[in-house]
Amino acid sequence: MKQPLILLTALMACAGAYATTPINGTVESKCIITTDTDGVYGNPAGDALSTDPADGGVTPIIRYDIVTADAYVAKITHPDSFSSSPSLTDTVTWTGDSEAGQMSDSTMSAFNTNKVEYNNTTEFDLSVAGSVWFEVTSEAEYGYEKAFPAGNYSAVVTAECIAQ
Amino acid sequence: MRLIIILLATIGGYVNAHQWTPTHPEMRPSHIQGLYTTEMHLFNSRKEINYYSIRVFDKDWVPVPFAAAPSLIRTKYLDHHSSDIYIRKADLKRAYYICSKSKILNTVKDPSIIASRICSKIKK
Numbered sequence: 001m002k003q004p005l006i007l008l009t010a011l012m013a014c015a016g017a018y019a020t021t022p023i024n025g026t027v028e029s030k031c032i033i034t035t036d037t038d039g040v041y042g043n044p045a046g047d048a049l050s051t052d053p054a055d056g057g058v059t060p061i062i063r064y065d066i067v068t069a070d071a072y073v074a075k076i077t078h079p080d081s082f083s084s085s086p087s088l089t090d091t092v093t094w095t096g097d098s099e100a101g102q103m104s105d106s107t108m109s110a111f112n113t114n115k116v117e118y119n120n121t122t123e124f125d126l127s128v129a130g131s132v133w134f135e136v137t138s139e140a141e142y143g144y145e146k147a148f149p150a151g152n153y154s155a156v157v158t159a160e161c162i163a164q
Numbered sequence: 165m166r167l168i169i170i171l172l173a174t175i176g177g178y179v180n181a182h183q184w185t186p187t188h189p190e191m192r193p194s195h196i197q198g199l200y201t202t203e204m205h206l207f208n209s210r211k212e213i214n215y216y217s218i219r220v221f222d223k224d225w226v227p228v229p230f231a232a233a234p235s236l237i238r239t240k241y242l243d244h245h246s247s248d249i250y251i252r253k254a255d256l257k258r259a260y261y262i263c264s265k266s267k268i269l270n271t272v273k274d275p276s277i278i279a280s281r282i283c284s285k286i287k288k
Contacts, residue, residue: 028187029187030184030185030186030187031187031282032181032183033181034182035180035181035210036180038277038278039278060278063181065181068187071187084270154277156268156278157277157278157279158279158280158281159280159281160280160281161280161281161282161283162283163187163188163283163285
């Protein structure tokens with residue numbers, strides 16, 4: 001008598017052992033900044049540091065995900081000073097550039113055509129929704145062909161996304 | 165083929181991003197007279213970043229006084245964080261952007277560090 005009762009209870013428990021769990025989400029206008037690749041300075045000559053792969057460096061790559069077109073402006077600033085370095089007694093000359101590399105939509109090539117450069121900042125109008133990978137180059141030259149002192153050098157690239 | 169899918173899934177799963185929403189926050193009267201407030205959300209999936217600062221600016225990027233709880237956000241990897249921003253009624257007209265910026269510790273010695281800043285524009 002007991003065994004069929006236990007079996008029946010177990011069957012009933014199994015029959016009811018499922019549940020529905022809702023997953024809710026909202027897609028809202030936003031800009032996401034993703035650090036895709038951290039840069040590394042190569043040291044092609046004593047007086048130079050460069051992120052150019054041809055100089056032994058690694059180009060920093062920053063991905064922007066844009067949900068809504070025309071909602072944000074991207075501003076990328078390449079370094080004009082070291083955030084940490086050995087003591088430097090001479091001037092450092094900085095150059096650099098930012099440009100859209102890979103893109104999820106071919107019309108994003110307009111980002112490069114319409115970019116605005118001032119000081120060490122490049123401004124891109126994010127007029128197309130999707131993902132875009134910005135490549136930032138940075139070069140530093142020390143004094144007049146003077147060798148950089150040995151040590152670790154760090155510099156900061158600033159990636160901004162400003163709502164319009 | 166399976167190995168490639170697993171590899172792609174692994175690479176795709178590693179995200180290193182900064183999110184700050186909403187894009188156009190709306191200021192509303194707070195429970196304190198003369199103060200307006202809005203709630204901002206931060207999502208940190210930058211492994212190397214544990215702190216974000218909040219700042220409020222006018223149209224010309226001049227800082228505008230504000231109060232936030234907290235104004236320096238301590239966050240962990242994959243952490244969601246909400247922050248209440250308070251602006252005086254007198255400053256409301258000129259307050260234009262609410263920004264969050266990643267703070268890099270002095271101890272980080274990566275050769276090239278990326279600082280991220282996202283600014284939302286206050287709905288007028």
